[in-house]
Amino acid sequence: MRGQNPVFIPGPTNIPDSIRQAMAVQTIDHRGPAFAGMIGPLFDDLRRIFDSRDAAIVTFPASGTGGWEAAITNTLSPGDRVLATRHGMFSRRWIDLCRRHGLDVEVIDLPWGEGACPERIEAALAADRSQTIRAVLVTHNETATGVRSDVAAIRRAMDAAGHPALLMVDGVSSIASMEFRMDEWGVDLAVTGSQKGFMLATGMAIVAVSPRAKAAMAGAGLSRAYLDMREMIAATAQGGYPYTPPWQLFAGLRASVSLLLEEGMEAVFARHARIAEGVRAAVRAWGLPLCAARPELFSDSVSAIVVPQGFDSARLTDHAFATYDVSFGAGLGEVAGRVFRIGHLGAMTDVMALSGIATAEMAMADLGYPVTLGSGVAAAQAHFRATAAPIRAKAA
Ligand SMILES: Cc1ncc(COP(=O)(O)O)c(C=O)c1O
Numbered sequence: 391m392r393g394q395n396p397v398f399i400p401g402p403t404n405i406p407d408s409i410r411q412a413m414a415v416q417t418i419d420h421r422g423p424a425f426a427g428m429i430g431p432l433f434d435d436l437r438r439i440f441d442s443r444d445a446a447i448v449t450f451p452a453s454g455t456g457g458w459e460a461a462i463t464n465t466l467s468p469g470d471r472v473l474a475t476r477h478g479m480f481s482r483r484w485i486d487l488c489r490r491h492g493l494d495v496e497v498i499d500l501p502w503g504e505g506a507c508p509e510r511i512e513a514a515l516a517a518d519r520s521q522t523i524r525a526v527l528v529t530h531n532e533t534a535t536g537v538r539s540d541v542a543a544i545r546r547a548m549d550a551a552g553h554p555a556l557l558m559v560d561g562v563s564s565i566a567s568m569e570f571r572m573d574e575w576g577v578d579l580a581v582t583g584s585q586k587g588f589m590l591a592t593g594m595a596i597v598a599v600s601p602r603a604k605a606a607m608a609g610a611g612l613s614r615a616y617l618d619m620r621e622m623i624a625a626t627a628q629g630g631y632p633y634t635p636p637w638q639l640f641a642g643l644r645a646s647v648s649l650l651l652e653e654g655m656e657a658v659f660a661r662h663a664r665i666a667e668g669v670r671a672a673v674r675a676w677g678l679p680l681c682a683a684r685p686e687l688f689s690d691s692v693s694a695i696v697v698p699q700g701f702d703s704a705r706l707t708d709h710a711f712a713t714y715d716v717s718f719g720a721g722l723g724e725v726a727g728r729v730f731r732i733g734h735l736g737a738m739t740d741v742m743a744l745s746g747i748a749t750a751e752m753a754m755a756d757l758g759y760p761v762t763l764g765s766g767v768a769a770a771q772a773h774f775r776a777t778a779a780p781i782r783a784k785a786a
Contacts, residue, residue, distance in 0.1 A: 392715050396738075398746040399719045400533050400563055400692035401586035403736030409589055412645030413638045420637055426629025428644060433626065435647045436596065439655060440565065440580055442572035445598035446623050449643075450616075451636045454562035454583030457595030458484050459491075460617040461558050461579040465525070465603055467611030468492040472525040473514050473555065475499075475506040475539075478532035479723040484560060488527070491612055496523070502724050503683045505532070505539035508547035515551035525556040525578075531564035534722040535681045536694035536731065538568065545576040556603055562586060565596075566650055567691045567735040569659045578603040584639060587691070588646045589736040594639050599623075659690075664777050665734045665743045666690040671773045672747045672766030676754070681729050691735035692719065696728060698760060703730040710753040718750065740774040 396404045418424045433447040440447075450456050466472070472493050474485050477500040488495050498510050506528050515523060526548060531538050541559055548557060556578040561570055565580065566587025572580050577600065584594035599619065607620055621632045650658055670688065673680060673695050681694035697703045707720045707730050719731030732750065734743055747766045755763045 395714075395716050395749075396742050396745065397717045398732050398734070398750075399717050400731055400733030400735060401583075402592050403586055403589055403733065404738070404742075405589055405591065406649065406737045408649065409642050409645045413591065413642035415638060415641045418637055420631060420635050425631070425635065425637065425640075428640065429626055429629055432640070432644055432647060435651060437598070439647065439650060440572040440598040441570060441574065441655070442580075442598055442600070444601055445572055445580070446604055446619075447626075448597045448599060448619050448622050449640075450595045450597075450622070451593060451639075452595040452617070453585070453592055454560070454581060454595055455483075455487070456617060457562075457581035457583060457597045458487055458560065460595065460597055460614070460619060461581050462488055462491060462493065462525070463610070463612040463614040463617060464619040465556060465579065465606040465610050466491075466493060467609070469494055470524045471496060471518075471522050472527055473498070473511065473523050474527035475511070475529075477504050477506065477535065478502050478529065478537065479534035480532055480560060480562070481506075481527075481529040482723065484527055484529065501683070502535050503537065503681045503687075505537045505687045506544060508540065508543040511544055512547035512551045515548060515553035515555065518553065521553060521555075523553065523555045525558050527558050527560070529560040530570070531561070531568060531689050531691055533563040533692055533719075533731075534694065534725065535729075536689040536692045537682045537687045538564070538689045540686075541575045541577065542571070549576075556606060563689075563691050563735065567658065567662045568689070572598055572600070584643065584646075587650075587735055588643065589649070590642045590646050591639060593636060594643065662690040662735060662738075664774075665738055665740055666693065667777075668740060668743055668770040668773045669693050669732055669734050669747065671769040672751075675765040675769035676751075676759075676761040678761070681725060692731050692733045694719075694721070694725065694729040694731045697730065701757065701759060702727045706730050706753055706757060706759075709757060710749060713756065714749050714752060716746065716749045716753075718746075740770075740778070744770055744774070
């Protein structure tokens with residue numbers, strides 16, 4: 391019976407039954423009261439997920455990449471300078487997208503496995519005496535390497551340099567799964583998509599826009615039409631949409647947001663942290679290093695695991711899928727063939743994670759990896775047993 395196992399790719403993630411069912415709804419007239427009545431409360435709840443009081447919420451029928459494009463084209467002008475760190479596939483792609491729009495990108499290059507470096511950002515901003523850098527771009531969670539960057543520290547670095555650039559954060563694989571505090575961290579544009587922490591089908595870019603970023607839209611000279619945030623904000627404020635909204639996705643998003651808020655965002659973060667630590671315990675037991683260089687960089691939504699010398703991680707992910715019908719994330723870009731990734735975000739439990747760990751172990755043993763069958767499972771079980779009680783007590 392194929393197709394019944396959970397996926398362990400870092401998005402798109404497993405979709406809970408309640409969300410799948412919520413999306414299976416008949417068409418409505420999107421100009422009628424049902425849509426108008428849904429969107430205001432939904433956006434209020436989304437603000438709670440971004441942890442922002444005043445952000446404008448913008449959703450486009452797009453994936454996360456459309457959110458990146460919207461963030462820059464709505465706030466910047468051709469030739470504008472932006473500062474970005476590059477330390478993985480997704481930070482690299484965002485830089486490419488900026489260049490294709492004619493932006494002048496100053497890149498801070500770091501080894502893959504490192505996180506965005508606040509000290510170097512502060513130095514670059516301090517050196518920009520005429521303050522021509524208009525935005526700092528940060529990938530909060532580099533999905534290719536399983537690295538979390540410290541956005542709060544980057545905000546402090548920007549403040550220390552006394553620099554007014556906008557702070558744009560890619561939270562595609564962190565928002566709604568890992569701690570994210572838009573207001574507290576002074577984030578101006580927070581970009582995500584529907585298919586990861588929100589546990590939803592792919593197809594919606596979700597962006598939160600600070601009042602400062604909204605003000606920047608008036609002077610922005612890059613062209614935008616379909617992704618124009620001003621039209622989107624004006625239309626949704628009236629309970630409408632500038633074009634046909636993806637209603638079934640909205641119905642799913644409503645269910646997803648309710649599910650997240652019922653669990654509570656702090657509990658969502660704690661669940662992800664606990665499961666991630668279980669996966670990391672397994673990885674340690676296998677004797678394999680993570681791609682992330684140091685513990686403070688470890689992502690709670692995805693672990694990128696370095697395979698031993700002489701092994702090709704693409705063979706491992708292919709074998710796991712062909713033999714056990716389980717998908718793990720392949721290595722991307724500079725770490726292709728060298729890492730495989732276990733995605734542990736979204737609709738994920740400790741029990742599901744154990745099945746992924748057990749399958750990874752079987753696949754590695756099949757291919758002759760020097761890992762002891764059962765070692766990772768046992769290490770994760772020990773972690774989950776030791777940390778289960780407080781969670782049960784909390785639920786009670
Ligand atoms: C951190 C990050 N940014 C951006 C993207 C691109 O998003 P999408 O594939 O939804 O366009 C991804 C996709 O995996 C991602 O992980």
